[in-house]
Amino acid sequence: MNANLEQFLRKATRGLYGQERNIVREELRSNIEQLVLEYQEEGDMHEVALARAIYEFGNLKTISAGMTRVHSLPRFLQRVGLIAVLVALFTIPLGSHHASVLATPWLDPQGTVFTFTIPVTELETLLYRAGIRVQQVQSGLIFGIGNGWTLVPKRRESLEVTELLGALCQTGFSVGIDTGNDQVALLFGTNRIELNIPPGTAQQWRAQRRTMSNTRVTDCNDVYGKL
Amino acid sequence: MDPNLFKGNLELILLSILEREEMYGIEIAKAANERKDGYFVLNVGSLYPTLHKLEQQRRVAVDSRTTARGGAPVRYYKITAAGRKILAQKRKAYAEYHSAITAIGGAG
Numbered sequence: 001m002n003a004n005l006e007q008f009l010r011k012a013t014r015g016l017y018g019q020e021r022n023i024v025r026e027e028l029r030s031n032i033e034q035l036v037l038e039y040q041e042e043g044d045m046h047e048v049a050l051a052r053a054i055y056e057f058g059n060l061k062t063i064s065a066g067m068t069r070v071h072s073l074p075r076f077l078q079r080v081g082l083i084a085v086l087v088a089l090f091t092i093p094l095g096s097h098h099a100s101v102l103a104t105p106w107l108d109p110q111g112t113v114f115t116f117t118i119p120v121t122e123l124e125t126l127l128y129r130a131g132i133r134v135q136q137v138q139s140g141l142i143f144g145i146g147n148g149w150t151l152v153p154k155r156r157e158s159l160e161v162t163e164l165l166g167a168l169c170q171t172g173f174s175v176g177i178d179t180g181n182d183q184v185a186l187l188f189g190t191n192r193i194e195l196n197i198p199p200g201t202a203q204q205w206r207a208q209r210r211t212m213s214n215t216r217v218t219d220c221n222d223v224y225g226k227l
Numbered sequence: 228m229d230p231n232l233f234k235g236n237l238e239l240i241l242l243s244i245l246e247r248e249e250m251y252g253i254e255i256a257k258a259a260n261e262r263k264d265g266y267f268v269l270n271v272g273s274l275y276p277t278l279h280k281l282e283q284q285r286r287v288a289v290d291s292r293t294t295a296r297g298g299a300p301v302r303y304y305k306i307t308a309a310g311r312k313i314l315a316q317k318r319k320a321y322a323e324y325h326s327a328i329t330a331i332g333g334a335g
Contacts (some may be wrong), residue, residue, distance in 0.1 A: 030298065058272035
């Protein structure tokens with residue numbers, strides 16, 4: 001076994017692995033051997049013939065880079081692509097999103113529920129799963145989806161449901177409220193968020209609102225008037 | 228010779244050489260260098276990535292056997308029907324390209 005030849009073959013197949021590397025290495029070896037036999041027939045000593053043959057084969061880096069490009073890179077790109085798909089499946093929402101969130105009823109001076117608020121921290125997690133980024137900034141709360149975003153002014157710890165629906169409308173969803181069966185659910189696009197609220201509060205809230213259940217609005221100016 | 232012209236046409240060159248008979252790596256390099264009167268010097272090692280790519284694309288088929296000289300078996304490359312089809316397409320494309328360049332005065 002010639003050390004120079006083995007080093008050449010090792011470096012020429014750098015970037016390849018396993019059986020593939022073995023096949024390529026043996027092909028290069030067998031062809032170098034043919035050249036060596038030819039040069040020996042011309043009168044060269046074995047060591048000289050081998051040195052000539054390795055020289056004739058050209059630049060090691062060119063061979064290695066070419067082999068990697070043909071063999072390893074496509075497989076690597078396939079694996080990266082597969083990982084990207086798996087990551088996307090677990091992070092990008094598919095279809096509609098149904099969830100529930102703890103909401104706090106707010107009472108007017110008469111003790112009647114007039115709205116609900118949702119903690120911003122809960123919203124961040126909830127809406128992220130629906131593909132919407134929520135972020136507190138100095139001037140308020142940013143709702144973003146894709147390349148679009150909207151700002152709800154003023155930093156706050158919780159968001160009132162109509163404000164939330166207004167922000168979701170601004171990001172492009174048709175929005176609505178479902179107040180059937182002693183529950184309140186916020187609707188945006190094909191998504192639904194059930195509010196976890198004390199029993200009876202949904203009926204109180206519905207009783208004083210003029211909104212029909214399951215009303216949807218797409219004109220964001222109607223959010224406060226119709227919902 | 229402009230190396231970029233060579234790189235862009237290596238598949239055409241290899242398939243053209245294999246069109247007549249099956250050969251292994253060293254033979255292909257020698258055939259290329261002999262036919263073009265040394266116009267380009269084909270380093271043997273630079274052939275293999277392209278040969279392997281052609282094999283992946285099933286434009287050539289491979290068969291291992293020993294040569295008349297003896298020694299370890301070498302991989303002989305043989306053009307396939309798909310390879311012949313691609314060769315015809317590449318030749319046509321090259322001819323059209325050459326005509327276009329000539330027409331606009333690029334051929335001098």
